Amino acid sequence: xxxxxxxxxxxxxxxxxxxxxxxxxxxxxxxxxxxxxxxxxxxxxxxxxxxxxxxxxxxxxxxxxxxxxxxxxxxxxxxxxxxxxxxxxxxxxxxxxxxxxxxxxxxxxxxxxxxxxxxxxxxxxxxxxxxxxxxxxxxxxxxxxxxxxxxxxxxxxxxxxxxxxxxxxxxxxxxxxxxxxxxxxxxxxxxxxxxxxxxxxxxxxxxxxxxxxxxxxxxxxxxxxxxxxxxxxxxxxxxxxxxxxxxxxxxxxxxxxxxxxxxxxxxxxxxxxxxxxxxxxxxxxxxxxxxxxxxxxxxxxxxxxxxxxxxxxxxxxxxxxxxxxxxxxxxxxxxxxxxxxxxxxxxxxxxxxxxxxxxxxxxxxxxxxxxxxxxxxxxxxxxxxxxxxxxxxxxxxxxxxxxxxxxxxxxxxxxxxxxxxxxxxxxxxxxxxxxxxxxxxxxxxxxxxxxxxxxxxxxxxxxxxxxxxxxxxxxxxxxxxxxxxxxxxxxxxxxxxxxxxxxxxxxxxxxxxxxxxxxxxxxxxxxxxxxxxxxxxxxxxxxxxxxxxxxxxxxxxxxxxxxxxxxxxxxxxxxxxxxxxxxxxxxxxxxxxxxxxxxxxxxxxxxxxxx
Numbered sequence: 318x319x320x321x322x323x324x325x326x327x328x329x330x331x332x333x334x335x336x337x338x339x340x341x342x343x344x345x346x347x348x349x350x351x352x353x354x355x356x357x358x359x360x361x362x363x364x365x366x367x368x369x370x371x372x373x374x375x376x377x378x379x380x381x382x383x384x385x386x387x388x389x390x391x392x393x394x395x396x397x398x399x400x401x402x403x404x405x406x407x408x409x410x411x412x413x414x415x416x417x418x419x420x421x422x423x424x425x426x427x428x429x430x431x432x433x434x435x436x437x438x439x440x441x442x443x444x445x446x447x448x449x450x451x452x453x454x455x456x457x458x459x460x461x462x463x464x465x466x467x468x469x470x471x472x473x474x475x476x477x478x479x480x481x482x483x484x485x486x487x488x489x490x491x492x493x494x495x496x497x498x499x500x501x502x503x504x505x506x507x508x509x510x511x512x513x514x515x516x517x518x519x520x521x522x523x524x525x526x527x528x529x530x531x532x533x534x535x536x537x538x539x540x541x542x543x544x545x546x547x548x549x550x551x552x553x554x555x556x557x558x559x560x561x562x563x564x565x566x567x568x569x570x571x572x573x574x575x576x577x578x579x580x581x582x583x584x585x586x587x588x589x590x591x592x593x594x595x596x597x598x599x600x601x602x603x604x605x606x607x608x609x610x611x612x613x614x615x616x617x618x619x620x621x622x623x624x625x626x627x628x629x630x631x632x633x634x635x636x637x638x639x640x641x642x643x644x645x646x647x648x649x650x651x652x653x654x655x656x657x658x659x660x661x662x663x664x665x666x667x668x669x670x671x672x673x674x675x676x677x678x679x680x681x682x683x684x685x686x687x688x689x690x691x692x693x694x695x696x697x698x699x700x701x702x703x704x705x706x707x708x709x710x711x712x713x714x715x716x717x718x719x720x721x722x723x724x725x726x727x728x729x730x731x732x733x734x735x736x737x738x739x740x741x742x743x744x745x746x747x748x749x750x751x752x753x754x755x756x757x758x759x760x761x762x763x764x765x766x767x768x769x770x771x772x773x774x775x776x777x778x779x780x781x782x783x784x785x786x787x788x789x790x791x792x793x794x795x796x797x798x799x800x801x802x803x804x805x806x807x808x809x810x811x812x813x814x815x816x817x818x819x820x821x822x823x824x825x826x827x828x829x830x831x832x833x834x835x836x837x838x839x840x841x842x843x844x845x846x847x848x849x850x851x852x853x854x855x856x857x858x859x860x861x862x863x864x865x866x867x868x869x870x871x872x873x874x875x876x877x878x879x880x881x882x883x884x885x886x887x888x889x890x891x892x893x894x895x896x897x898x899x900x901x902x903x904x905x906x907x908x909x910x911x912x913x914x915x916x917x918x919x920x921x922x923x924x925x926x927x928x
Contacts, residue, residue: 472505
């Protein structure tokens with residue numbers, strides 16, 4: 318009893334510890350999943366910004382590369398423009414991005430179009446959509462840097478009336494600084510190839526920033542139309558970014574001199590691009606014929622509204638003034654292929670928790686299985702001990718009778734022939750009992766070892782039933798039991814081991830006699846059972862309890878009531894009957910009620926059918 322409590326406590330403790338580990342795993346997975354979800358959101362935001370910034374840099378290079386000397390437009394000197402165009406094509410990964418240039422001069426009767434073959438702006442036919450753009454550019458309030466419908470960049474060109482040595486960026490100020498820009502010479506329109514952007518640049522950027530294929534990438538235009546997608550988004554994106562965003566925050570930093578012509582490389586460079594300023598004061602000193610002269614510039618910040626002025630002394634570069642767009646007309650949307658990062662994180666949590674729970678259940682199941690197996694082994698061992706005890710008792714009684722009778726014969730106590738015959742008959746009967754028990758044990762051992770061989774041959778069921786009843790004749794006569802034998806007409810011959818089936822029926826008849834509780838009635842029948850032949854043995858004995866019904870065919874099992882009633886037996890008979898029935902492709906059933914008797918039925922399949 319003490320060992321049982323120790324085992325129960327140990328098993329309960331292990332299962333409790335595993336349950337605690339499962340709870341800790343759940344908490345750890347939840348925290349790790351939350352951290353991973355935040356990391357993936359940050360990564361998606363960063364990759365989306367980098368994606369958009371790469372496209373913005375390509376567009377900015379196409380825009381700011383062509384800030385040339387305004388005087389060259391007046392004298393139609395295209396040398397510097399050609400140098401800048403050649404420089405841009407030699408340094409960009411997409412030289413086909415720009416499909417042309419158109420210049421709308423203020424005093425020109427007709428716009429000029431750049432001819433790359435001769436390296437000059439000439440009067441030529443202009444596409445109708447670019448002519449319509451000229452009308453939009455005449456309204457100063459609506460002038461933008463990028464026009465989506467025409468897919469063009471706009472670069473105003475101003476006269477160099479005064480020197481401005483720095484790019485001054487006004488972001489916010491209580492009293493904003495205003496610049497009076499010089500008169501406008503004209504507007505340079507840079508025509509971009511939309512197919513290059515959608516067919517080459519965007520796919521390249523998608524492969525660069527989202528190479529693992531974990532995210533869907535989609536770009537929509539200013540009117541909500543789809544521009545590019547490697548896979549359609551399903552719901553809200555996880556991250557967005559503005560494209561064609563030309564605000565100072567998105568300007569690229571260009572090496573000083575990169576936008577200058579070679580002949581100006583040795584001249585003074587005082588261009589500063591995208592100086593992020595909250596509040597700064599610049600002081601510049603110059604020495605001239607009239608002595609030292611100081612100029613002071615104060616620059617403060619104001620979000621989302623930027624005025625830019627670019628210039629240099631001695632009119633060496635153009636002066637450009639524009640209002641850059643605060644938001645790009647295109648929008649990049651990024652979404653995880655699972656539907657969203659949150660959905661992916663939740664799926665991963667569930668997956669790993671299910672795996673952990675499966676391991677937990679496997680371990681608990683293994684522990685329970687081991688415990689049940691140990692308990693079953695213990696019960697089986699106990700049954701074996703009980704079997705040895707019962708067999709020893711079963712052997713002792715016949716041996717004692719045989720020993721006593723033979724001793725009387727040897728001592729001459731039995732003198733007359735009638736007494737000798739009685740002792741001989743007694744020894745013979747007890748010897749037969751011993752033989753039956755030994756044979757039963759040998760049959761069980763052979764069946765369990767798999768060495769028992771069955772000799773199948775076509776046999777008449779009627780002959781088998783009558784042979785079994787005849788073999789049990791002595792015990793039936795001894796108990797005064799009347800047998801009601803019934804064999805239905807027309808039963809087919811079955812492929813049987815007649816000795817094995819007869820032994821099974823004899824076991825059932827012996828059990829009915831043993832547990833008959835004084836009843837002198839027994840029925841043995843062979844009937845057609847609809848696809849099978851049913852061999853049954855029915856009695857009106859003590860019956861079998863419901864709790865014992867599921868165990869009676871187990872080896873060595875004897876019901877507690879039978880043991881208490883001191884009814885002799887070894888617990889092997891029904892196990893052997895089941896073994897024989899299954900070896901013939903059949904099965905055995907039992908119907909029983911306490912105090913009313915039992916009915917055991919062996920069902921054997923007919924030829925051409927299966928059990």
